[in-house]
Amino acid sequence: MLLRVRAAVAQLAAGLGAGPGAQPPAEGRGGGAGAGRGSPPPAAFCRPAFLQLTPEELRRADDHTGRAVQSPRDGRRRLPWSTGYAEVINAGKSQHNEDQACCEVVFQQGMRWGTWPCVPTGDSLGSKGFYFHYWALFDGHAGSGAAVMASERLHLHICEQLRELVEILQDPSPPPICLPHDTQTGSADTNQMSNAEDCGEVPNDAVPRFHLEKAVSHESLVIGAIENAFKHMDEQIERERASQHLPGGCCALAAIYLMGKFYVANAGDSRAIIIRNGEIIPMSREFTPETERQRLQFLALLRPELLGKEFTHLEFPRRIQPKELGKKMLYRDQNMNGWAYKKIEEDDLKFPLIFGEGKKARMMATIGVTRGLGDHDLKVFSSNIHIKPFLSCFPEVRVYDLTQYEHCPDDVLVLGTDGLWDVTNDEEVAGVVMEVLTSYEPNDPCRYTMVAQELVVRSRGVLKERGWRLANDKLGSGDDISVFVIPLGGPGNYT
């Protein structure tokens, strides 16, 4: 993750950073307590519960020198759909692996919820409850606390948001615009749901209803539920950041499979692609100072006090020197995509809100991603300027309808943190996927793990005298790398 180390170190002094000793995974990870309820143990360094690492294995996974690739072991519990997973720690940029992963089947019955492997049989939505499949990657920065907590809780917030929609999603008619009174403020009672006619629409209105009401789809309700789950997750991190030792923040990329559709939600610079019959379908876009420049500049223009007299909302191709006052410099304002020249004024000598290019682009000289969870205490180095007002915790959600296409066992959804994508691209990943899958039988449940491992190994490279090197001798990724390879079709995958 792209965070200027200086700033991170400065902000995370006084015990907010992850402690020096790697701790074993917290008990009860991925199960036990409802989102926001109870008093869970402080989020600590750990690896995903589904890896079932022994203390010795955990120590190896935490070793920057060997950078051993981790995957669910043969003979242990297999991930749903035979999902493949692999990860590797960074080459030393942070003390621990700050990526986290989660893979669950989340079910809810009445007021109780649970996770895989206690999955009920039957439809994903039923009168007694519902369940959804869930995969997520969290790429932490400035500590692993936020990523660990998000990996333990985000799916529960999604479950919570979907809970009151169960009856609506089961009903093929359009979702009701309005629901009746709650007896208690804030609690949703799904039994009281009814149609719009019951709650405000006058049936004999002079104007027909369809002229007054906007159609809202079931799909957009699920998208809204996921969006608000991210918001609640972020609020929980904010509430508990002091007591739970949750320094830093994290990017979040989650794939939810519900009622035949994949909902891929992304907040940050992780990426998801579908590879279907050799074709690449992007399922996310990255949120960085470059891709979100106009949103950030717009906010800075409207709320200049957030810049603390240190920054200008204008973008310049480089820092301006005081002696250049009065000369003309290229700039971009919030409503521009092109560049133009302006006469340099005193105010332009401030540091640009957005600065740098590509992977080196930073907002307020501090952070390289503009969406994610956490970062509530993040400030510009040596200042009292908060970064959080510029960050968004809301994901972009893309939908892929699995029922619209007959998938073969080689069709997959790949989720990867930026450690993967920094040194490779869609085409290369698709090439590795096809190459590895071809060398295993279509019904071999290990084949997706083999793909994930190969993707991680090829992005990490091999340790040579001049560091980790790829096959083409370029520098391998020194970042944490985490990859899910989720099969979209094939026998036995839909359980």
Added chain:
Amino acid sequence: MLLRVRAAVAQLAAGLGAGPGAQPPAEGRGGGAGAGRGSPPPAAFCRPAFLQLTPEELRRADDHTGRAVQSPRDGRRRLPWSTGYAEVINAGKSQHNEDQACCEVVFQQGMRWGTWPCVPTGDSLGSKGFYFHYWALFDGHAGSGAAVMASERLHLHICEQLRELVEILQDPSPPPICLPHDTQTGSADTNQMSNAEDCGEVPNDAVPRFHLEKAVSHESLVIGAIENAFKHMDEQIERERASQHLPGGCCALAAIYLMGKFYVANAGDSRAIIIRNGEIIPMSREFTPETERQRLQFLALLRPELLGKEFTHLEFPRRIQPKELGKKMLYRDQNMNGWAYKKIEEDDLKFPLIFGEGKKARMMATIGVTRGLGDHDLKVFSSNIHIKPFLSCFPEVRVYDLTQYEHCPDDVLVLGTDGLWDVTNDEEVAGVVMEVLTSYEPNDPCRYTMVAQELVVRSRGVLKERGWRLANDKLGSGDDISVFVIPLGGPGNYT
């Protein structure tokens, strides 16, 4: 154009609307005075100068009943590249045709500029000056003043913005980041341009330049010039709106051909597509309350005073009734793409900032487009709430490199106001283009005019007992319709 008639009438009382009598085109239209200089006659109702209408023809063009299609006449001056053009007045929704069009070859030499047909020969950029080809459509609302003025001036503002870039655009090396002092503030002296090294970059800097500077392309300078030209056009309308009788506003769609590339700039709901070898390439997107919802809600959230206690920045699928207080209603906030339920509070009873669907979507119950020129005096009906802060005068500019593909005489760029697109789509337009072009010889210069006419006729329909009807008996477009058909290849077009 989509403007609630009530509001328009209310705002444009007291003589701001176009007068009842159609006046002949202003003398010297499209030539003579520099942008913003001199004292041109007040913008009045007129049709494009290139139509060369006699007073009698102008009267016919202004007749809502006959709705005669207008095109450049055979035997009169032909448009550059044999461009096709056709237009027709609305079916009575406004007194005059509020669309305007402009087609020019704009050249600049020294401090003078001129327009077609006085085009210099040779390269479009030369030591003595430069020229560019220009086509534009302006779709006015609440009067034709803004559209008329924009059609007379926008290309001059573009010329002005490009002027100081001439030497830079001719130089194949990257544009200089910084230019030296102007001797006079505000005046650009292109002779003083030099490389970045001369003006602030220390050659023996410890860090190499390429690490500090962002690369800026020639193309992005042209985009920036066009964006700022739109801004200056809008500012000119603001300055002169009282003295020049410039009520209302207009959408603007402009295509600029410069140095082998098309720059298509759009602010509003007009649309441009390229049809190349039967393939459709969209060259614009529309800016409406629906497509710009998040920008508008974000602004309203940050500047609630702009809503004047009458509106809420939240979107609801319908108006909420006071008796529904405490119930739960679907809503969308600025950072959401999905929908969710919220408990209805007092504040939610206000009118939603964005309301309605598709062509009926309105911002502040007033306007159906969110970008364009003018509208400085537009207010919400019966209130003191200004609309302009929510409107953007900045276009989105898309670039099409004509040199990257060998074009045949049937490849065209089609520009159309929403009067065209409201009743047709890309595929139908492409079908008409191919059908009509096939029936004329490839070297027949009239063929593009024939296409434009056919597109207008098919969108207008035929007057029957139940109004203007299309071939499929659906309602034809009752709006003003204007269409350019610009050939991208073929003999003799590149002069």
